[in-house]
Amino acid sequence: MTFTGTPRPRPRWYHAQTELDDFAIVTYRVPAGALARLLPPGVVPTEFAFADGGPAALVSAVAFRDRDFHFRFCPRVAIDCGQINYRAYVTVGGRQGVWFFGTILDHPLAVVPRWVWGMPWRRARIEIEADWDGAPARWRLAAGDARCEAEEAGAPHSRVDGFTGEEHWMSVLTHPTVGWYRRRGGxxxxxxxxxxxxxxxxxxxISARFGVFERLGLTSPESVPHSILAQRHLHFDIHTPPRRLPGGQGPFRRGHGRPVPRL
Structure with a gap:
């Protein structure tokens, strides 16, 4: 069965849009208990049944180059810069989505979501290169202590370990549509x-290390990615502005887990 995604919500005048180039999702298998200790109450790691070693959780570094980011009510701006999102796969109140540990953006605009919406963003140098027409295709990331070099697998994959089939891993890994994050100031x-x-x-x-996940105690320098899913181009709608959840309401209780190390 081919995964068909989700219906597109009607774009609003205050939403943002962007084109993503050289997009890759680098995923690691991690202990569910270690991940749970980093999350606020009410945010529950999704566990997956792997062929060896039993159930575990997953986290991903999602890296790409932003192109033509703009709010729909503003003219397009010439932005071409790298970005890395660090996320975990979770459920909140029974809804599947992702928890964002933080984002790194190679552009001065990183200060906008940080100060306007309290999002865990910061600026850093990011280099992303890809050769999609090579045999095999190659993809490379270098951003401080985040580094990855990968090449296309020899044959197409219909199964990904920990998932029941293509529709399962496509919906979880490639198509989360809601994300939660810890705001600056609480x-x-x-x-x-x-x-x-x-x-x-x-x-x-070929090689991969992400210092953020190592400092969080989720991976080690010897950890090998569970999977890498990549695509040359991808359009994104971003439903800005983010909303702030009222404290103490819904599935969230007081307390927000232990402090997270700086990205």
């Missing part, structure tokens, strides 16, 4: 996105 924020269904290419890591 509280929880939430926002939504939409994009067409990915048609990802499966890559294999």
């Amino acid at each position: 509280g929880i924020g939430v926002y939504g996105v939409w994009h067409p269904p990915m048609r990802p290419r499966h890559l294999t890591a």
Whole structure:
């Protein structure tokens, strides 16, 4: 069965849009208990049944180059810069989505979501390169202590370990439409996105290390990615502005887990 994605919410005048180039989702298998200790009450790691070693959770570094980011009510701006989102796959009140540890953007605009919406963003140098026409195709990331070099796997994959089938891993790994994050100064924020269904290419890591996940105690320098899903271009709608969840309401209780190390 081909994954068809989700219906596109009607774009609003205050939403944002962007084109993403050289997009890759680098995913690691991590202990669910270690991840749970980093999350606020009410945010529950999604556990997956793996062929060896039993159930575990998943986290991803999602890296790409932003192109033509703009709010719909503003003219397009010439932005071409790298971005990395660090996320975990979770459920909140029974709804599947992702928890954002933070975002790194290689542009001065990183201060806008940080100070206007309290999002955990910061600026840093990011280099992303890809050769999609090579044999095999290659993808490379260098951003401080985040580094990955990967090449396309020899044959297409229909199964991904920990998932029941293509529709399962496509919906969880490539198509989360809601995300939660810890706001600066306290509280929880939430926002939504939409994009067409990915048609990802499966890559294999030649080398990979992400210092953020190591400092969080989720991976080690020897950890090998569970999967790398990549695509040359992808359109995104961002449903700005993020909303702030009222404290103490819904599934969230007081307390927000232990402090998270700086990205």
